Amino acid sequence: MRQQLQTRQDDTLRVIQLNRLGFLYHTSKPDSTMLLAKEALLLAQKSNYIRGEARTLSVMSNAFYATGNYPKALELQLSALKKYESVDDWAGISNTTGNIGNIHGVLGHYQEALKYNSQTLDIKEKIGDKRGAAVALANIGQIYFAQSKLDSARFYVLQSYDIALRERDIYRERVTSLHLGGIYSDMDEQQMALEYYKNAYDRHNPDNFSLMAALGLAKIYKSKELPDSMLHYANYAYTKAEKEGLTDLVHLSGTFLADYYKTQQVFDSAYAYLEISLAARDSLYNQEKRNKIQALSLEEMARQQEKEEARAVLLQKQKTNLQYIAIAGVIVIFILVFLLLSRSIIVSEKWLSYLGIFILLLVFEFINLYLASQIAPVVNFSAVYTLIVMVIAAAILVPMHHRIEAYITKKMIEKNRKIKIAAAKKMLEKLDAEQAVE
Numbered sequence: 001m002r003q004q005l006q007t008r009q010d011d012t013l014r015v016i017q018l019n020r021l022g023f024l025y026h027t028s029k030p031d032s033t034m035l036l037a038k039e040a041l042l043l044a045q046k047s048n049y050i051r052g053e054a055r056t057l058s059v060m061s062n063a064f065y066a067t068g069n070y071p072k073a074l075e076l077q078l079s080a081l082k083k084y085e086s087v088d089d090w091a092g093i094s095n096t097t098g099n100i101g102n103i104h105g106v107l108g109h110y111q112e113a114l115k116y117n118s119q120t121l122d123i124k125e126k127i128g129d130k131r132g133a134a135v136a137l138a139n140i141g142q143i144y145f146a147q148s149k150l151d152s153a154r155f156y157v158l159q160s161y162d163i164a165l166r167e168r169d170i171y172r173e174r175v176t177s178l179h180l181g182g183i184y185s186d187m188d189e190q191q192m193a194l195e196y197y198k199n200a201y202d203r204h205n206p207d208n209f210s211l212m213a214a215l216g217l218a219k220i221y222k223s224k225e226l227p228d229s230m231l232h233y234a235n236y237a238y239t240k241a242e243k244e245g246l247t248d249l250v251h252l253s254g255t256f257l258a259d260y261y262k263t264q265q266v267f268d269s270a271y272a273y274l275e276i277s278l279a280a281r282d283s284l285y286n287q288e289k290r291n292k293i294q295a296l297s298l299e300e301m302a303r304q305q306e307k308e309e310a311r312a313v314l315l316q317k318q319k320t321n322l323q324y325i326a327i328a329g330v331i332v333i334f335i336l337v338f339l340l341l342s343r344s345i346i347v348s349e350k351w352l353s354y355l356g357i358f359i360l361l362l363v364f365e366f367i368n369l370y371l372a373s374q375i376a377p378v379v380n381f382s383a384v385y386t387l388i389v390m391v392i393a394a395a396i397l398v399p400m401h402h403r404i405e406a407y408i409t410k411k412m413i414e415k416n417r418k419i420k421i422a423a424a425k426k427m428l429e430k431l432d433a434e435q436a437v438e
Contacts, residue, residue: 015040015052022059030063054083074103094123113143134163174200174209181216206240211249
């Protein structure tokens with residue numbers, strides 16, 4: 001038992017490690033994520049680690065999300081949600097409902113997105129996960145922002161921002177500052193937008209947040225007709241994006257600079273940045289095509305995994321049925337042997353024939369299931385090859401059954417005759433004894 005427990009703990013730890021590694025790769029190497037998740041899922045199922053299964057399904061969903069296959073990503077998240085609900089894992093449930101809401105948001109299903117993110121917010125508040133609540137609030141705000149409901153967007157994102165300040169969560173503070181910069185910019189409150197963009201901007205850390213904030217600052221300074229400040233932030237966004245290989249930001253900043261130089265009639269610079277922007281757009285289009293191809297590959301991997309799981313379930317079911325039939329067969333054979341050895345029970349040939357047919361059916365079904373469980377994987381579950389093997393088995397069994405049935409019938413008739421003769425002798429002896437007394 002200790003060894004089994006240790007094996008289960010080792011499997012659980014392995015599942016956790018595989019899922020962590022798979023999550024790290026889900027944007028850069030989704031194929032690797034799927035391979036790691038496949039191993040994790042098999043281990044989790046083997047050790048009945050439900051939370052591990054749920055987390056693995058979520059990691060697989062992330063890989064599909066990264067390649068733009070949102071319907072498949074949604075399907076896997078819904079499957080993960082059922083697993084988490086079956087073990088009342090509220091942290092897992094709330095994270096998954098948040099993921100489902102975000103996918104609905106990308107698909108433009110805003111009511112569904114609000115419903116699931118609101119569920120996440122409720123659970124996070126109940127379990128005391130303040131940072132999780134901050135994420136849910138920001139997501140709800142972004143859903144309203146996507147619908148141009150700016151007052152509602154500001155209301156929720158400001159709550160998220162306040163939690164980030166209280167929790168001293170610098171990362172979340174920068175994220176919400178960037179969101180608020182966009183909201184206030186669309187509300188035409190440029191000074192508020194400027195402050196929040198500056199809060200998100202970190203020139204020493206050229207990540208996505210800094211570059212998006214720099215581009216936001218450039219747009220504000222352009223509206224304020226401050227070209228030096230505008231060019232400073234726009235060039236920063238462009239040069240850092242190009243250096244970091246952030247094609248989408250190269251496209252955005254290049255388009256912005258091309259438009260600016262065009263209005264200033266500096267056509268050489270405008271043309272140069274326009275070419276750069278178009279090249280970045282083409283690169284994004286090619287990346288999108290690669291993502292679609294990769295998504296098809298991931299979907300095929302998932303389909304093959306589902307087939308393997310279905311086969312495993314079928315084999316397990318066959319093994320269970322095999323055990324039931326073996327038990328029934330032993331009972332029937334025991335009854336038959338008992339009848340053969342009994343010296344007092346007479347069995348008619350009709351009932352013996354029925355019993356023989358029943359035993360034949362049990363034996364044939366037993367062999368059928370056994371061969372199916374052993375041969376089907378070898379022949380890749382081919383119906384034709386499996387049928388051929390079953391026909392050969394039947395060709396051997398039926399003649400064998402007739403011989404055995406004939407032998408047992410002969411023995412049973414002999415036994416019945418002996419019982420009848422013995423009974424007749426006893427009757428005669430009894431009559432002789434009664435006559436002698438008279």
